[in-house]
Amino acid sequence: MRISTSIEGAERDVSPIPALTLSGISKSYGVNRALGDVSFDVQRSSIHGLLGGNGSGKSTLIKILAGVVEADAGRMRVGDSWHDLAAHSPRRASELGLRFVHQQNSTFHDLSVAENLAIERGFETGVGGRINWAAQRRWARTVLDRFEIPVEPGTPVSELGAAMQMMVSIARALQDTDGSANGILILDEPTASLPRHEVDVLLDALTRFAMAGQSIVLVTHRLPEVMSVCDRATVIRDGSVAANLERPDLTHDRLVAEIMGRPLASLVKVESASTGDAGRPVLTVKANHSVAKDIVVGAGEVVGLAGLLGSGRSSLLRRIFGQSERVEEVIVDGVPVVAKGAAAAMAAGVAYVPEDRPREALFPDLSISENLSIAEQGASSRGIRISSDLERRRARDLISAFSVKAASERLSLVSLSGGNQQKIILARWMQRRPKVLLLDEPTQGVDVGARAELHRIIRAAASDGAAVLVASSEFEELVALCDRAFIVHDGLVVDEVVAEELTEEVLNDRVYAKEVLS
Numbered sequence: 001m002r003i004s005t006s007i008e009g010a011e012r013d014v015s016p017i018p019a020l021t022l023s024g025i026s027k028s029y030g031v032n033r034a035l036g037d038v039s040f041d042v043q044r045s046s047i048h049g050l051l052g053g054n055g056s057g058k059s060t061l062i063k064i065l066a067g068v069v070e071a072d073a074g075r076m077r078v079g080d081s082w083h084d085l086a087a088h089s090p091r092r093a094s095e096l097g098l099r100f101v102h103q104q105n106s107t108f109h110d111l112s113v114a115e116n117l118a119i120e121r122g123f124e125t126g127v128g129g130r131i132n133w134a135a136q137r138r139w140a141r142t143v144l145d146r147f148e149i150p151v152e153p154g155t156p157v158s159e160l161g162a163a164m165q166m167m168v169s170i171a172r173a174l175q176d177t178d179g180s181a182n183g184i185l186i187l188d189e190p191t192a193s194l195p196r197h198e199v200d201v202l203l204d205a206l207t208r209f210a211m212a213g214q215s216i217v218l219v220t221h222r223l224p225e226v227m228s229v230c231d232r233a234t235v236i237r238d239g240s241v242a243a244n245l246e247r248p249d250l251t252h253d254r255l256v257a258e259i260m261g262r263p264l265a266s267l268v269k270v271e272s273a274s275t276g277d278a279g280r281p282v283l284t285v286k287a288n289h290s291v292a293k294d295i296v297v298g299a300g301e302v303v304g305l306a307g308l309l310g311s312g313r314s315s316l317l318r319r320i321f322g323q324s325e326r327v328e329e330v331i332v333d334g335v336p337v338v339a340k341g342a343a344a345a346m347a348a349g350v351a352y353v354p355e356d357r358p359r360e361a362l363f364p365d366l367s368i369s370e371n372l373s374i375a376e377q378g379a380s381s382r383g384i385r386i387s388s389d390l391e392r393r394r395a396r397d398l399i400s401a402f403s404v405k406a407a408s409e410r411l412s413l414v415s416l417s418g419g420n421q422q423k424i425i426l427a428r429w430m431q432r433r434p435k436v437l438l439l440d441e442p443t444q445g446v447d448v449g450a451r452a453e454l455h456r457i458i459r460a461a462a463s464d465g466a467a468v469l470v471a472s473s474e475f476e477e478l479v480a481l482c483d484r485a486f487i488v489h490d491g492l493v494v495d496e497v498v499a500e501e502l503t504e505e506v507l508n509d510r511v512y513a514k515e516v517l518s
Ligand SMILES: Nc1ncnc2c1ncn2[C@@H]1O[C@H](COP(=O)(O)OP(=O)(O)OP(=O)(O)O)[C@@H](O)[C@H]1O
Pocket: 029, 032, 033, 034, 052, 053, 054, 055, 056, 057, 058, 059, 060, 061, 405, 414, 415, 416, 417, 418, 419, 420, 445, 447
C-alpha cells in the first residue's frame, strides 16, 4: 500500500505485516477498570496515533508495554514471537526493541549532544578505560546523520531549539536499534509543549523516520497532528478500543466523535459577557524597562502571552505572582502589590496556575477533596480544616462541574490521569473567584472535550469580572480563547497583537519576527 505523507510528494511502502500486535490487554486498579480487552495492530514503517480522552487508559497501556505496570491479562506480538504482558519487564521491553520517549524531554542541557547520546549507551573507551572522545563524536555523527538531525555532536543541548532537543532524545532512544524491522518507537505527547513551528519540524522528522522503516506509536491530544502525519489511529474510550481508524477516516469530526463518544461543536470563541464595569483595568504591570511594554488587562478580558519556548512567558507570570523577584510594578484593582512573595499577590486577589503543575501546584498524596480545599483555605493554612462533609460536597460539585473522571473525591490525587489532575488544579484556583487569573499552559495534556470546557470556564471567570492573563505555546488556543495577545521575548512584553489582528498567522509572524531580530 502506498500512503502519502506530510513531506510533499513523498510516498512510502507500508508493509501489511504488523510490527506490533496487542491482544486482550486488561488492567484494573481495585474496582476501577483502566483497560479492558485492548487489541490492535501497529503496521511496520508507519505512524500510528494513540488517542483518547483524559483517563481513557493511554498512559496505563504505555506503562504496560514499557514493563513498569503489570497487566492483569494480555499478550503482545513483536515480530514473530508472542509475549505475556502479565510477566513483562522494562528489560524485556528494551530487548524486544521497544523504545519510549516522554513528553518532558529528558536531555541533559549542560552536556553536549554526543555526551547525551553516550549517557544512554555508555561512553566509547580506549586504552586504560579512558573515554575516547574522538570515537564518541564519530558515533554521534553517525547517529545524527542517520536521523538527519542537523546539529553538531559537540553542541551543548541548551543551545538547541525545543524540537531539536526532542529529536536528540529520540535519536538517543533509537541509536542502538537498526532503525527498521523490529524497532518500535513510542512517543508520549512529544509535542505537548512545543510551539507550532517546532511541532512541524518534529513531525517532519517523525515522517522521515517512518519512511526509513521505523514503526512509531504517537500519543497526542492534538488532532491536527494526527490528521497530518498518522497512517492509522486507535482511539481508546473508557479503557476499551472505540475505533481503529484508517487514514481516510482521520478527520477532525470523526476523531472527536470517537474520543468523546459524541460530536462536539468545534472550538467557538466565547465572547465575554459584560460585567457592568467591563474594561476597567484590574491588572497593571508596569515594565520599568525601556524596550518593554506595560501590561494592562481589564475586567472581563482574557489576554494571551505568546512566545517561543524559552521566551520567558512563564518567568513573567511567576514574577507577576511574586514567586520570583519582581522587576515590574504590579497593581491590582488600583492598589500596588508592594510586599514580596506569593502570599501578598494572593491576598490582593491574584491566582496563578503554573505550567509544572505536578511539581509546583499539587499535593499528590492528599485526596482530591483535600487538594481542592487547600486553595479555599489558602495554601499556608493547611492545618485548619473545614468540615470534611462540606469539603467533600464541594469537591463533588467541582468534580462534576469540571467533568473530572474520578470514582470518588476521597481518592488520592495521584490515582487520577494527568489531564484530570490538571482539571483539579484549575478548579482549585477558580473557586476562589480571583480578581486576576494567571494561567500557564492551562490546557496542556487536556483532551479535546475538556479543553472546550476549560475555555468556557476561563471565559466565565472573565465574565464574572476577572482579568485573565494566559500563556500558551499553542497559537490556536490563544486565538480561540483570547481577546488580544502580547508577544513575549526574553521575559519582556515586546509587542501587542490587537483583537482585529488576532490570527495564528499573525502570532506566528510576530513571534518569529522578534526571534529573528534578536
Ligand atoms: N496508580 C493508579 N492507581 C489507581 N488508578 C489509576 C492509577 N493510574 C491510573 N489510574 C486510573 O486508570 C484510568 C486510566 O488512566 P490513564 O492515566 O491511563 O489515562 P490517560 O488516557 O493516559 O489520561 P490523560 O490523557 O489524562 O493522561 C483512570 O481512571 C485513572 O484514574
